[in-house]
Amino acid sequence: MFSSQSIVYAWDNGLRYALALLDDLTDEQMVLRPGGNMNHPAWILGHMALYYPIVPALLRGETFADPADDDLFGFRGHGPLPDHTIYGSKESQLQRLREGHEKVAQALLAATDVQLNRPPSLPRWAKMYPTVEFMLPDLLLLHENIHIGQLSIWRRAAGFSGVDFPDRTPRAGLIASL
Template sequence: MTTTATLAADTIRAAAALPLMYGEKLASDITDAQFHLMPHPTMNHPAFCYGHLAVYPNRMLEMLGADAAVPADAAFDALFKAGVTCVPQDGRYPSKEVIMDRFLAGHRAVLEALRAVDDEVLARQNPGEGRLRDMCPTIGAAVNFLMCAHTMVHLGQVSAWRRAVGLPPAM
């Protein structure tokens, strides 16, 4: 890794900073008690959405050759990994503070790591397997997708959830 990012890394950083800011804003007035509410049985609550998004930064950091942002936590990842169904809070989900700290620390660390990533790193084959590699064949494509499109998909769920529980738009 170098000390100067490239146009590609800077472009990803600029685009990824917006979902992070939006994610903070969406969660800012949600109480810990509300964070786990399911106003409809098929609607993911914010705890699940943010917890799911918090699973991916360490994977992205590994792809970028950077240190993990938060300690690995297999139990946390098992609650929120792809394919797991959101359920009403029954004690299994961590608090808003724990989830948001992990989400924010991870995404901020990826933004910081991108400051020092060469194009050569971004052009490498995505080490993931299956659908993610098919959709995003390079590390750059994978990081861009996970930090931007993937994040906004789940933040859109939080935005809809806000309306369902009677909260105003965040922006």
């Protein structure tokens, strides 16, 4: 089985890439929709951030509102809106991203076998995943990286250049032999 440390390493790399993709944008550019139908960065960040408090709640076995139903950021919500002020400043969005990522990383690094082996507390997820441990790579790596990929595609569609992938040095203490 993969370790929590290996998941956090990939999680950290995803965060670095997302931050690089957004670094040179203005608040106003965060809501551009090339072609009129792409998810814009402000919506993508808000959608990803819906899940950050959910991961610790899953590990604690707590219930929570289904993120799909969130009016602003859920996939059953109304979708991206053109007014950048609805989402807050780019810096506030990035701060939420950084803080949320760190809370998830800390919860995952502190997770116990009991927490990881319980069924997900959201009924629709409990039907799809036998345990929280089985679910988390899908949520943290697949789901989030789909949306980070959307940011990369959005950049090109909006006329921005690509970015270099940031440094992949593991966070201090993550890998005992380094």
